[in-house]
Amino acid sequence: MPSASPSLDMTPMVDLAFLLVTFFMLTASVRVTEPVLVDTPSSVSDKILPNNVALITIDEDGRLFYNIENPTTRVKILDRMAGAYKVKFTDAEKKKFAGMGSFGVPIEKLRDYINLDEVGRAKFPTAGIPSDSAHNQIGDWIFYGFIEASIKFKTEFEKAKENKTEFKGEKPRLAIKADSKTDYIHVQHVINVIKKKKLEPRINLITSLEEEPK
Amino acid sequence: MAEVNTGDSGGGHGKHQKKRAKKLSTRIDMTPMVDLAFLLLTFFVLTSTFNKSKTLEVLYPVDPTDTINKPPPIKEGITFLLTEDDKVFYYKGEFNLKGNAEGKPETVLTQTDYSKDGVRKILMDRNKDLRDAIAKLQEQLNKKEINDSIYKLKANEERALPKYVTVLIKTDDKASYKNVVDVIDDLRIAEIAKMAVVDITGPELALMKQSAANSKP
Numbered sequence: 286m287p288s289a290s291p292s293l294d295m296t297p298m299v300d301l302a303f304l305l306v307t308f309f310m311l312t313a314s315v316r317v318t319e320p321v322l323v324d325t326p327s328s329v330s331d332k333i334l335p336n337n338v339a340l341i342t343i344d345e346d347g348r349l350f351y352n353i354e355n356p357t358t359r360v361k362i363l364d365r366m367a368g369a370y371k372v373k374f375t376d377a378e379k380k381k382f383a384g385m386g387s388f389g390v391p392i393e394k395l396r397d398y399i400n401l402d403e404v405g406r407a408k409f410p411t412a413g414i415p416s417d418s419a420h421n422q423i424g425d426w427i428f429y430g431f432i433e434a435s436i437k438f439k440t441e442f443e444k445a446k447e448n449k450t451e452f453k454g455e456k457p458r459l460a461i462k463a464d465s466k467t468d469y470i471h472v473q474h475v476i477n478v479i480k481k482k483k484l485e486p487r488i489n490l491i492t493s494l495e496e497e498p499k
Numbered sequence: 500m501a502e503v504n505t506g507d508s509g510g511g512h513g514k515h516q517k518k519r520a521k522k523l524s525t526r527i528d529m530t531p532m533v534d535l536a537f538l539l540l541t542f543f544v545l546t547s548t549f550n551k552s553k554t555l556e557v558l559y560p561v562d563p564t565d566t567i568n569k570p571p572p573i574k575e576g577i578t579f580l581l582t583e584d585d586k587v588f589y590y591k592g593e594f595n596l597k598g599n600a601e602g603k604p605e606t607v608l609t610q611t612d613y614s615k616d617g618v619r620k621i622l623m624d625r626n627k628d629l630r631d632a633i634a635k636l637q638e639q640l641n642k643k644e645i646n647d648s649i650y651k652l653k654a655n656e657e658r659a660l661p662k663y664v665t666v667l668i669k670t671d672d673k674a675s676y677k678n679v680v681d682v683i684d685d686l687r688i689a690e691i692a693k694m695a696v697v698d699i700t701g702p703e704l705a706l707m708k709q710s711a712a713n714s715k716p
Contacts, residue, residue: 295529295530295533296529298533299529299532299533299536302533302536302537302540303536305540305544306536306539306540306543309540309543309544310539310543313543313546326676326677326680326681327684328553328555328680328683328684328687329684329687329688330553330554330555330556330684330687331553332553332554332555332556333552333553333554334552334553334554335554343676460554462552463676464676465675465676465677465680466675466676466677467675467676468672468673468674468675468676469581469670469674469675469676469678469679470670470672470673470674471676472676472679473670473696476559476696479559480559486558486559486560487556487557487558487559488556488557488558488559489554489555489556489557490554490555490556490557490680490683491552491553491554491555492553492554492555492680492684493553494553
């Protein structure tokens with residue numbers, strides 16, 4: 286065996302490895318912790334959830350949670366909600382809210398909820414966002430969320446048109462993620478709220494993938 | 500391991516030794532870097548792939564408020580009635596109460612289930628015409644007689660034709676979300692595009708309760 290053999294040219298392998306690392310790093314999205322674990326029903330639909338969605342999560346007991354991902358939109362929605370329900374938030378609280386994930390507390394308790402750390406938030410006792418006709422907060426969250434997301438979409442679209450650049454944004458959509466054991470009436474209630482606000486007839490029901498039968 | 504050979508590591512002064520040292524100097528041990536690269540690669544591969552949500556897009560049109568635009572009642576169709584304990588009933592055509600004015604026979608509910616010979620089979624059989632029509636279009640597409648966009652357009656046109664079956668889904672308070680998604684899913688498999696989830700009426704609810712009480716578990 287020749288003495289020079291143990292060294293091997295690894296450059297192509299390293300090239301490939303770093304290429305893949307870069308690819309996965311750029312495509313990966315940060316997963317935010319969800320307040321509830323939801324086991325979605327399965328379907329054969331292989332349509333991937335669009336990007337610009339407001340997500341309403343419904344857990345097994347029918348509690349409602351709301352999430353919209355874009356941080357700047359979140360703060361604008363919070364401002365609108367704060368104005369409508371006469372609750373005040375400091376700038377620090379708004380900043381914290383922007384970085385949060387899905388939440389399910391009434392607006393009156395949202396301040397206390399924001400000021401907790403992640404462990405405290407997970408333990409926070411809540412009955413979800415109220416949706417009864419007297420305090421239809423979920424309806425307002427959905428409504429303001431959709432308005433703000435639409436405004437953002439429009440301004441970005443106009444800007445792209447002005448600069449003659451390609452526009453890749455997606456129109457705002459609504460998605461419902463409910464547990465398979467949830468009574469359908471809770472889902473129906475949320476859909477009726479959305480229908481009443483006349484926002485968007487297409488609603489995405491989040492499911493997990495199942496093999497198509499032959 | 501990871502040290503860079505700087506050229507005078509040999510410490511020799513002879514001409515022959517110097518030459519050899521220069522030749523070695525271009526090589527770096529890349530093993531730790533490769534280790535790191537693959538570690539990161541594994542991490543990102545494992546965390547990213549399980550993250551994509553799939554979605555079932557359903558159209559929920561806003562109810563027309565004026566009576567003029569109200570859609571006519573559906574005469575040809577299947578209505579599924581969903582209730583607790585994964586029970587599902589269906590009837591075809593219009594709902595007729597016992598002793599109705601037109602003297603039509605009373606509607607009787609038939610029980611079915613969510614297995615592959617249940618709801619799916621009913622829908623597949625009922626929608627055979629449309630599935631055949633779409634299969635024909637698919638064949639044309641495979642033979643390259645029509646292109647992809649024309650195929651999609653024609654298939655959608657075909658699906659919307661009034662002669663094909665319309666399906667209504669109605670639930671009581673206790674039906675689970677999973678069951679509704681199952682029915683919608685079976686509709687997709689059977690290529691039925693015309694469907695709606697609507698509120699149950701009083702007589703239907705009463706009849707379903709009665710049927711559920713008499714049904715097998």
